[in-house]
Amino acid sequence: MISNPNINVPSDVLARAAQVKMMIFDVDGVLTDGGLLFGADGEALKRFNVLDGLGIKLLQQAGIITAIISARTSPIVSRRASDLGITHVYQGVHNKNVAFASLLADTNLTADVCGFIGDDIIDLPILSRACLAVSVPNGHQEVKSRVHYVTQVSGGFGAVREVCDLILRAQGKYDAALAHYLTDVPAL
Incomplete structure (x- = not known):
């Protein structure tokens, strides 16, 4: 089976993931755990997961475009x-459909080859159009009930990496991505 042996992924989700040419990420609640910490100067602080970061890099190396669409603006x-x-980074976007349309125009892609992972109702306009719509277990119930796949791992704790690995496996690119890190590795 193409999917991760540790995660049972339905065949229709794998078929959708196999079509993804661009993966779009929400930030708060997806790339982060959704919490906001404020420093003494009022700056919002966020914690990102390094596993997610490498997953995004692996997608890019496999030729998949990556993008961010977020309602908040943050340096x-x-x-x-x-x-x-x-x-492709769109911040301070409260109508995510407008940003999505702009992103599609900028990349010359259509919604039927885009994946999106979001966690709240503000994400529904894109999730309803994306080929692969994903949410996280800590997402809003209205969102989780309308997506193709809900990750096993929570937002900010590797959910993005789970989706990146799923896409790479569905497209038959996972082994090649892994092989890069296994070359010239001494045997244990």
């Missing part, structure tokens, strides 16, 4: 996106 998100090489 920390800009920094994280820059560190990961994500060039």
Whole structure:
């Protein structure tokens, strides 16, 4: 089976994941745990998961475009996106459908080859159009009931990596991504 042996993924979800040419990520509650910490100067602090970061890099190396669409604006998100090489970043977007339309125009892609992972009702306009709609277990119930797949892992704790691995496996690119890290590794 193509899927991760530790996660039971329905065949229709795998078929959808096999079509993804661009994966789009919400931030708060997906790339982070959704909590906001405020520093003494009022700056919002966020915690990102390194497993998610490598998963995003693996998607990019496999030729899959990555993007961020977030309702909040944060210099920390800009920094994280820059560190990961994500060039399509839309922040401060309260109508995510508008940002999605702009992203599709910028990339010359259609919704039927896009995946999106979100956690709240503000994400529903994109989730309802995406080929692969994903949420997290800590997402809003209205969202979880309308997506194709809910990750096993919570947002901010590796949910994005789970989706990245799922896409790579569904597209037959996982072994090649892994092989890069196994070359010239001495046997134990």
